[in-house]
Structures are given as structure tokens and as C-alpha cells.
Amino acid sequence: MMTTPPFDDLVRAHGARVWRVCRAVLGPADADDAWSETFLAALRAYPDLPADADHAAWLATIGYRKAVDAYRARTRRATPTEVAPDEHVSTLGQPGAADDELAGAVAALPDKQRLAVTLHYLADLPYAQVAVELGGTPEAARRAASDGIRRLRTRLAKPATTRSGALP
Amino acid sequence: MTLAEVNLVDTPTELTELRDVDPGTLDRLQARLSAEAEDARLLDLAYTTTDSPVGPLLLAATERGLVRIAFAVQDHDRVLAELAEQISPRILRAPRRLDQAVRELEEYFDGRRHDFDLPVDLGAAKTFRRTVQRLLPSIAYGQTVSYTELATRAGNAKAVRAVGSACATNPLPVVVPCHRVLRSDGSLGGYAGGLDAKRTLLTLESRVTT
Incomplete structure (x- = not known):
């Protein structure tokens, strides 16, 4: 018989996974x-969750949403004038700056690529599960993730002046 | 599920920085979650563990009071899984709710406390078992009674076996002192925490009173 484990087990097993997802989109501060x-939210809904639910996918998906x-709310607040995400000011020398920059680049990906990259490479969900959230086939999810990685590479390679710690 | 998560995918090097998670971060987040869950009244069961002369003890409490104490030999993970089934799966490690219980247990094991003054949640059941468990605190510190005597006090002198099983299933050992119940011949009988634990508690109580 399937039983519902203590919620504490889920926090211990999936806390890092959810944090990676949140940090990738928002940066460490938020x-x-x-x-x-x-x-x-998960604790609130937990007693009604089906006993055979996949906790990793459930929590990673809530975390991603x-x-x-939060990212959209922040963007609305912060940009009365439109500023492209990759033109943000240098974060050189600030604590967590490398994280922030990388997270900024992940956040700036198109929706589908960001979702696929985050849920597959940072939440460790297989493409079959990424596809459930993304809609479409696992193959399409795989393509979205690899397109996302390619775009990240290009973006991170470009503005050398904002790379962490590099002296002129 | 193990704590160390296996990296199932071959992460592109660009993202490796985003995979590192500092354990201190998770501890901080967990503590914040427990506090927020308590404030939002979503914390049906709070638990913590504390060291004692009878080994690590698991303590769990509902909003009404202490609901479970368990010895290491009872397997704390198994006990938490049982509580999830019997009461609610909304369980988090949240030591704050157990602060008073931990403090009183420390005082007891130091010999400075003879009676516990804690809200306890024994449930509403009016079974014979619960009747017996509610009688146990009337056995004074340092005293012992026999299973037979306790059966008489509970109003059914013949129910010695039922008294034994009420003691064996006491959800709050140490605080509800089932260790003060012995066989009529003075031998120890049984104990959920093992006979060594029972002996330790009786020795502690006899040492301080004499």
C-alpha cells in the first residue's frame, strides 16, 4: 500500500533541487x-496529493512557477523604461555576482528554453517529465534545452567585461 | 531517497555554478519554513530530537501538546512515518514547539524535576488503554506499582494483561511514567525503550530520592 511520507522527508530530499530552480531564475537574493x-504551498496541498505522485517533479514544477x-513581478516593478536583460550593469566584485549574472542569463532565456534548461539541468527531471510541463514531446523538450544551452553560451561569451573576477 | 542527490544529467559547464548548494543555506531555509508553517497554522506536527541518558529521544507535538516520545530502538523514521499516517503528514522538524518539553526532560534527567508540567495530547479516545495511561502520572516519582495494582486502580483487577499492553503502547514514555510499573515479583516486566532504559530511569529516581 502507498503511504504518504512525512513532509519533512520531501524537504530533505528535494530542498536543494527547488533551491537550484529558484536561484537559476531569480538569483540568490530573491x-x-x-x-x-x-x-x-506544497505543505498546504500535501494531504490531498495522490499517494503515487512524483514528488521531485511536483516540487520542481511549483518552484519553477x-x-x-516572482521574476515577472520584479521585472514589471523594475523597468519603467525597457531595458534588455543582457544590458544590466556590471556586478563585478559584488557577493554572489557570478551567480546573479548566470541566473540573469538563465532568466532572460525564452520561456520554453528557460523551462527546459531549468527543469532538466538543474532539477534533474527526465525529458519525459519536462515535456509534461512544457507541452509537446520529450524530443521537443530535449531540443528546447539544447537550444537554451547554446543561447546561454553565446550570451555568456559576449560581454567579457561583466565576467566575474576578471581583471582588465 | 538519499540526501546526496545524484546528478542524473551531464550538466553543461556553464551551469555547474548553479548546481552548488551550500548545506547552510538549506538549514536556514528549513528553519524559516518551519516558522512560517507554524504561523500559517499548517504545521500539524512539529518534531525534534534530544540526547538523554537513555539515548536520543524523538519528541513530537501537535498544536494541542506533546503527542509522541520515542526511543532510538523504536526507529525514529518509522515513528514519524506512523505519525504521518495516524495524525497528519504535515510534519516538519520544528524545535521551537518542543522547547519546553526538551527543557523539562533535561531537568528530569538532572534529577531536578520530579513532575512534568507539559500540555500533552493523548487524544480523545476513552478506551481502557487510555484510562490506564491517564492514571500513570499518579504514580509518584521514585515509587513503583505492580501491573496488578494498576489494574485495580483502573477499575478492573482482572485486566492485568490489558494494563501491560497499555504500558507497552504508552505514546509518551518518561513523561507519562510507565517505567514505574513492575511485575508483582519486583522484576522489570517490559519496556518500549528496552529494559536497560527502564533500569536507568528507576535508578535515577531512586538515587535522587534517597
């Missing part, structure tokens, strides 16, 4: 709030 909202919502 990831805490999204992580917390994710697990509170919470993070994207």
Missing part, C-alpha cells in the same frame, strides 16, 4: 522567498 513560498511569477 531565491529564498520563492523557495519558501514553494514549500508552504513561483520563481517565474
